[in-house]
Amino acid sequence: RKEVEQDPGPFNVPEGATVAFNCTYSNSASQSFFWYRQDCRKEPKLLMSVYSSGNEDGRFTAQLNRASQYISLLIRDSKLSDSATYLCAVNLQSSGDKLTFGTGTRLAVRP
């Protein structure tokens, strides 16, 4: 089993749709979780950190489910500009100061 796993997609949704991605991780002692966004041929940029109690930033909601060892990202009212690849990143307990990234989930929002 991969340490951090994501459904590669693509998720193809119409504008205005709600879409959710999950990311599973293998180490139950993992402490820190992040969602990054990567546009085509660009560098990853932090979208949001994922806190234990869940957190929201505008149309984006991130949640952590420790019991089932996954994090999720919910995007409401999708915009064309949300089209990108979404990478989850986990600081696995065994990895010290390193992040382990998933392979990313591609989202395509159509008009």
Place this chain on the structure above:
Amino acid sequence: NAGVTQTPKFRILKIGQSMTLQCTQDMNHNYMYWYRQDPGMGLKLIYYSVGAGITDKGEVPNGYNVSRSTTEDFPLRLELAAPSQTSVYFCASSDTGAGQETQYFGPGTRLLVL
């Protein structure tokens, strides 16, 4: 602040050639990282550094070397380029360890080895 800068943007190498990928950050960050990203894949850590003079191997260090003589610079050296090293290379930095704070990425270097 320029953030994290990388040079060159793109390079073609012949098998067996060597090159250095440059990475500089102006945020006075202690932690710096080198990743490679193959098409459709996630980021794999090559090497990282927790401060000047300290480096450590990541998940895929073979065929690469690094040095960290200053806080700002973290060059990545390829000694004998191989086709398997064709990839996009990203440098990143963070003020504290990866578990506490976001990493800031440079724009990447696209490397093609023929």
